[in-house]
Amino acid sequence: MQSLLWAVSSCRSLVNCQAIHALVIKSQFINNGFIGDRLVSIYTSLGFNDYARKMFDEIPDKDLVSWNSFISGFSKRGILALCLNAFQRMRNEADLKPNKVTLLSVISACTVDGALCEGKCFHGFGVKMGYMEEVKVANVLINMYGKLGMLDAAYVLFNTMKARSLVTWNSILALHAQHGHSDDVVGLFNLMRRAGVKPDQATMVALLQGCTELGVVKQATVVHACIFKCGFEGDMLVSTSLMSLYAKSGQLIAANVIFGELTKPDAVAWTSMLASYAMHGCGSEAIKLFENMVDGGIYPDHVTFTHLLSACSHAGLISEGRKYFEDMFRVYGVQPRIDHYSCMVDLLGRAGLLEDAVSLIRSMPMKPNVGVWGALLGACRIHNNVELGKEAADNLFLLNSSDHRNYIMLSNIYSASGQWKDASKIRSMMKGRRLVGDPGYSLFEHGNRVYQFVVGDQSHPNSDKIYAKLEEIVRKVHEAGLVRQTEFILHDVEEEVKIDMINKHSEKLALAFGLLVTNTSIPITIIKNLRICGDCHSVMKFVSLIEKRTIIVRDPKRFHHFANGMCSCKDYW
């Protein structure tokens, strides 16, 4: 009997499971509830809901564990409807009182499904049943609130807990990291240490994610040292996060070193390296890596393809992108998802093949989402296509009317083609809906600080020197006869005013500061919250040549490496 239990639990495929199932029937243990419970969870976890239901119905004396196996099976698969249905049946048909395990399952199903209302109900249920003292129940609720956008509610729960476990701390850290609240991550981590809780690899992963949001170079080295000291350097999860952090801080080579040190990288690690190449615009390296991954017998999944396609898109590798998009299902059996369509629309649109992008959207088997229309809108901005841009924007407004970026993008498309009236109409529409754009800023790390610059910023104590350096750059640019690209200033103002505005862009200020305070041997790394402007892009190229400096700029999506008067993006971005 014990060996049968083991055998059932070890099933990894349907055939396997059915064979054992037959054995169970033959051995007359089929009426044994314990074995039935296991078979139910295996069938659900493999996704064979009908087999699971049939097996479940055949269990003679269903106890709480039987019901929990059934419910948690659906929960694991993220099928909330079946989960809730089973929960109701359990109470109505069997008249059983759900215990904490039941609650854990249904609440995590709500988290996966984004069902905040139902989740709140179960929270209330937990309070009523007196389960809130259970650390695991509180943890799963913290996670639910945090994942569903109610970080405050999660924090209140965390704060009111009498006893917290390591997982509680890890959860609250991870949630703050995922919401981009880096300072809170650092603060909470210090509290955790003071509370005498010993961190594990999940803690490290959350910390690393928190640093990614800070987006600074030095942070990666500091946490790396901490990881090394704590003995987590061989951990695959930690290494993968670390790799990603280095890549996101502009240190592609460091990321590559960590990847190289992994003895047996899994699909996630390979994909992380691939994503790093994609982010840095290294299309052919990404493709080479992908081929090595496949040759090594590692199966690419849908995330791998998202990054592979985005790598092709960033590098303008149109035919390669088309080929991989076709191959992903035909050769690798990975069904294209909506994100892959977004990537393809981006790839085609960016290359100016707007008609191809549109026909791809029309032929999609699913309804296009904000990602797809957003990619088209972005392409229309690059290629100044008012008509298609309007269509994309209209669809975006229908799907989400509160994202200011779409209004700005459309307004810019109008301005770029001189349609100032339409542009200002969109601006006032934005005002009417009380939407304010993100002010653009650039970050630069120096010493132990991160400096933030906005357009025309004068808040830095050495502002005078920064502006003097900036003037010097502008003068050299002028002397070299470099054509200024004022079309990136989308206001209906005089040319002279435009030049003045463009000269004070946050990335230029950060660059001037970087030139003043750093040694020539290290690259100047600037982080932007918005896409780099075209004029700044050419000025950066020029400065990299005359000052003999490497300049690295990260925008929300990718990196530009400037050296010897050229950019790694080859002016394709």
Added chain:
DNA sequence: GTAGGGTTAG
């Protein structure tokens, strides 16, 4: 307790 997912990587 027979043991039924508390967090964490691209």
